[in-house]
Structure formats: structure tokens, C-alpha cells
Amino acid sequence: MTAPLRRWLTPAVAVLTALAILAGPTPAIAAPSTPTPSGHEEDEEPELLTDVIELRNRQYAKAKSQLEKSKKRQREFALEIRRAEEDLEALRPQVSQIAAQSYRTGRIGAAAILLDSKAPDTFLKRASALDELNMVNAQKLSEVTSAKTRAERAKLELDGEVREQQKLTNDMARESREAEKALALVGGKGFTGGLVSAESPVARIAPGRTADGGWRPEGRTEDDPTTSGLITPRTLHAYKEVRRAGFKRFVGCYRPGGPWEHPKGKACDWSLQNSGFSPWYNNDTRRYGNDLAAFLIRNADRLGIYYVIWNRQIWFPATGWKSYSGPSDHTDHVHMSML
CATH class of the missing domain: 1.10.287 (Helix Hairpins)
Structure with missing residues (x-):
């Protein structure tokens, strides 16, 4: 088991504690170190949003x-x-x-x-x-x-x-x-480096939507495809929709211990690599993370997304992108938390 993978399996530090360090405008992001081949190249790349602009x-x-x-x-x-x-x-x-x-x-x-x-x-x-x-x-x-x-x-x-x-x-x-x-x-040009698709597939609406537009509380009732744990129906639906949209690299959802969403079966970490976790280091890995985060954000209302963390930034539906600082800078995966 790789060291990054072991780090993912340890309890996460509280996200809300990190929110106290939220900053203002999104800065330009520099590539992190630790180059690792991704072993994945897209056959046909969709149109970049900056090209559309x-x-x-x-x-x-x-x-x-x-x-x-x-x-x-x-x-x-x-x-x-x-x-x-x-x-x-x-x-x-x-x-x-x-x-x-x-x-x-x-x-x-x-x-x-x-x-x-x-x-x-x-x-x-x-x-x-x-x-x-x-x-x-x-x-x-x-x-x-x-x-x-x-x-x-x-x-x-x-x-x-x-x-x-x-x-x-x-x-x-x-x-x-x-x-x-x-x-x-999806974060602006400085955050994405312009490496983000112009459009994302439309996700199917998640179960548990109430008549007033809210989401019913859910417990861990579904087998997690990524571990031996259990996750909520809404998390499982989001997992399937992300995979259906073409994002099929390594992912881990349920994680025991600690507070917040992972032990509740309401979060997944989407790696940029086919196996394990390593920071983005080239256009392929950076764009994979950008496009995955963009898919979650563009479909947040349909999936029931609580927040997304990616590349030192955190996104809430009500506030948009803010600077994020925590034990993990999330340059090696996109974190997805569900309502």
C-alpha cells in the first residue's frame, strides 16, 4: 500500500476547522512536485472553456x-x-x-x-x-x-x-x-489554467429529493464499491454518475474513524491516478481534476453536493470557490461531500 493511500485511509481533519482559514480571491495555482505518470490519456479531448470564450x-x-x-x-x-x-x-x-x-x-x-x-x-x-x-x-x-x-x-x-x-x-x-x-x-482561469472542458455531461437526479427542493436525511445502507464499508444511496448515485461521465481513475469513499462525511458514507476522494494518490504534475492530471470538479459543480443541484475540495480550493454552492488550507492541500484528488 502506498504512503498516499495510507494517508487517505487515516481519519481526516475536520473540514469546518479548515474553513476558518478561508481566504478571498482565488490565486493562480502552481504545479505541485512529485511527478508520477498517470498512465491515462484521453482519446478525444472536449473543447476547452477558454477556447469557447x-x-x-x-x-x-x-x-x-x-x-x-x-x-x-x-x-x-x-x-x-x-x-x-x-x-x-x-x-x-x-x-x-x-x-x-x-x-x-x-x-x-x-x-x-x-x-x-x-x-x-x-x-x-x-x-x-x-x-x-x-x-x-x-x-x-x-x-x-x-x-x-x-x-x-x-x-x-x-x-x-x-x-x-x-x-x-x-x-x-x-x-x-x-x-x-x-x-x-469552475474556478476561473488562474485556478484551472484554462484546462477545463466547456461542458459536462448532465447527471441524473439523485434519489431523496423533497418536494420543496431539499434532500431527505440518509443513512449508510448501500455497499461501497470502493471499500468494504457502507455509503448512503445519494453517495452511491453520485459515484455511479461520476463514473458514467467518464471519470474512472482510482477513488475511495467510505473511511472509518474521525468526524465529518467519510465515516458517514457521504464522501468520496477521486484520485488523478489510475492507482493510489499523487499530486497533479502535467496538463493531463490537472485537467482531469478540473473536469471532475467541474462536473460535480455543474451538477451540484442534481446530485446533492455539499461541497467540493480541489487543488487548495473549496467550493460551496452558496459561496463559490474559496482558498482552502488543511492537512491535505487536495492537489492529488478531488474531494466530494454529499448532503
Whole structure:
């Protein structure tokens, strides 16, 4: 039996005594000594949470840039519409005057002006000028009206585009905030070194949940798969769910003697190694501990987690992560206590 394993089997010092030494912000964690091969490598690594945060921030920046471009085009179309309206307003007096003249006398033609002309050259000049005025104003009116219609349609389509892009930008901003919160939930970048999966499997709800959301008290009634002792049904359920999530390295639950959760069958210590206990020393062992702790924390309400201790930090559902100091710095295993 290894020395670390014997240490695990001795009674644990009271966790609540250690809580008196809880500190504030989570510091960056340095790798402990005692390198020991883990003998385990994951075939396919899930996406890192820090990579997700970077991707979300990139997507947000891209969406925001596209939104600003569309808003600029939106303003340009609005300006085109205003200019067209101003041109139409400037043309209206001339058009109204021509329309009134046409209403009184009919469209001025060569024959009508010729009857009122004293000389042929005067008639031709007047007829040509009036006819050209009619045609020019009618053409301008048509062009400006058409331009205004096109600008209005384009702006209408762009308004819809801007609404969708605004929604996308808001979604990207929300997802970025949620990813940052998710990282804080599992200890932050300094604590995890960024080596933590973006997601965890969803655990099945543990037995013993009451109608008001609490948990019924339980005694040691179930065989402990890791020792010859007994554990509670809720601890056994959590053990099975952690294993089902892929964490299958060495673990010990029931331990006789001493106070607190182990002798009550309400705690398990999840090693980073396939056999025995040794501190994390590389990305594989550190990430294994990070991901295991993250699984417990993300599923705390479903499993009935009391607290988690890992890598010199302790997590309670009500307070989050705090610095932890005790006889074990928990750099070689993740401790799980159940309600």
C-alpha cells in the first residue's frame, strides 16, 4: 500500500476547522512536485472553456462590426430618401403650375400657340420651350419618385437586416458573458489554467429529493464499491454518475474513524491516478481534476453536493470557490461531500 493511500485511509481533519482559514480571491495555482505518470490519456479531448470564450468574443466582434456597417448603410438610405423628398418638394410648384395650365387650356400645343402668335418664329420658340418644360419636369418627377421608392424599399429590407444583426450581436454578447460566468463557476482561469472542458455531461437526479427542493436525511445502507464499508444511496448515485461521465481513475469513499462525511458514507476522494494518490504534475492530471470538479459543480443541484475540495480550493454552492488550507492541500484528488 502506498504512503498516499495510507494517508487517505487515516481519519481526516475536520473540514469546518479548515474553513476558518478561508481566504478571498482565488490565486493562480502552481504545479505541485512529485511527478508520477498517470498512465491515462484521453482519446478525444472536449473543447476547452477558454477556447469557447475566445470564439464567442471573436463572433461578437464580427457581429458588432457587421451591425455597424449595416447601420451605416441604413443611415445612407435614410439620407437618400430625404434628398428625394426635397427634390420632389422643389419640383411640385412647377408641376402644379403646369398641371393648372393644362387643366384650364389643355396641354399647350403648337396649334394653340400659333393662333395666339403674331409671328411664326415666336410661336416656334414658345411651343418648343413649353413642351420641353413639360417633358423635363415630368421626367424629373418620375426619376425622383422612382429613386425615392427604391430607397424606401432598400431601407425597409435593411431595417429587417439590422434587427436580425442586432439580435445576433446581443446573442453573442450574452453567450460571451455566460461563458465567462461558466469559467468563474469552475474556478476561473488562474485556478484551472484554462484546462477545463466547456461542458459536462448532465447527471441524473439523485434519489431523496423533497418536494420543496431539499434532500431527505440518509443513512449508510448501500455497499461501497470502493471499500468494504457502507455509503448512503445519494453517495452511491453520485459515484455511479461520476463514473458514467467518464471519470474512472482510482477513488475511495467510505473511511472509518474521525468526524465529518467519510465515516458517514457521504464522501468520496477521486484520485488523478489510475492507482493510489499523487499530486497533479502535467496538463493531463490537472485537467482531469478540473473536469471532475467541474462536473460535480455543474451538477451540484442534481446530485446533492455539499461541497467540493480541489487543488487548495473549496467550493460551496452558496459561496463559490474559496482558498482552502488543511492537512491535505487536495492537489492529488478531488474531494466530494454529499448532503
